[in-house]
Amino acid sequence: MINNRFFGRRRPEPPRPIPPGQYLEDGFPVLSAGPTPRVDTATWEFTIQSSSANGSEGGSETLGSWDWDALNALPQTDFHTDIHCVTKWSKLDTDWRGVTIDTLFEDAGITDPDDFVMAFCDGGYTTNLPVEDIVDGKGLLAHTYDGEPLAPEHGGPVRLLVPHLYFWKSAKWVRGLKFMDQDAPGFWEGYGYNMYGDPWREQRYTGD
Ligand SMILES: Nc1nc2c(c(=O)[nH]1)N[C@H]1C(S)=C(S)[C@@H](COP(=O)(O)O)O[C@H]1N2
Numbered sequence: 064m065i066n067n068r069f070f071g072r073r074r075p076e077p078p079r080p081i082p083p084g085q086y087l088e089d090g091f092p093v094l095s096a097g098p099t100p101r102v103d104t105a106t107w108e109f110t111i112q113s114s115s116a117n118g119s120e121g122g123s124e125t126l127g128s129w130d131w132d133a134l135n136a137l138p139q140t141d142f143h144t145d146i147h148c149v150t151k152w153s154k155l156d157t158d159w160r161g162v163t164i165d166t167l168f169e170d171a172g173i174t175d176p177d178d179f180v181m182a183f184c185d186g187g188y189t190t191n192l193p194v195e196d197i198v199d200g201k202g203l204l205a206h207t208y209d210g211e212p213l214a215p216e217h218g219g220p221v222r223l224l225v226p227h228l229y230f231w232k233s234a235k236w237v238r239g240l241k242f243m244d245q246d247a248p249g250f251w252e253g254y255g256y257n258m259y260g261d262p263w264r265e266q267r268y269t270g271d
């Protein structure tokens with residue numbers, strides 16, 4: 064007779080389906096490609112920039128910018144959601160508060176966006192996303208986690224949250240979005256991570 068207790072470490076049974084290949088994580092692991100940058104909300108600013116092609120002389124234009132007070136003065140939205148890291152942990156029922164990308168686009172009068180954005184961050188991290196994956200209530204600029212200011216190691220003061228894609232798309236210390244008329248790889252995507260990253264289709268790496 065087989066005693067299953069000897070077959071690997073037992074993981075808790077998820078209360079509802081989680082994406083293939085994932086296991087449940089109770090804690091909140093920190094995964095950063097570099098050191099945690101020191102970000103001062105007194106000088107922090109978030110900008111949305113046009114693609115270079117639209118700007119004069121090949122530069123890009125600023126389509127919207129918000130300092131800390133301006134961000135906090137916008138309508139605030141709560142996300143209650145599961146998150147899925149490509150390193151195979153999933154964390155259920157996380158609570159976030161911030162400003163949706165819809166709200167930013169509306170505030171900036173952006174009605175006809177390009178098809179893709181590159182999110183850019185303090186510290187130099189980037190990640191690419193289709194615009195349709197951050198609008199219609201799917202993307203949040205989050206400043207609060209579990210009722211507290213978002214901790215620096217988790218991307219505070221502000222991170223992007225796009226929970227239906229692998230968590231590497233949720234850029235920490237995010238400082239802006241730059242429109243792109245065609246898709247281009249960000250930091251991890253340039254090292255072979257999937258350009259899109261749908262956890263339910265297990266799109267971890269190029270070709271998945
Ligand atoms: N700026 C920045 N954002 C980032 C990263 C990073 O290294 N730098 N790592 C990504 C990866 S791979 C993951 S899994 C999550 C981890 O977020 P956490 O540290 O809050 O768990 O942040 C993503 N966002």
Ligand SMILES: [Mo]
Nearest residue numbers: 094148149231
């Ligand atoms: Mo990750």
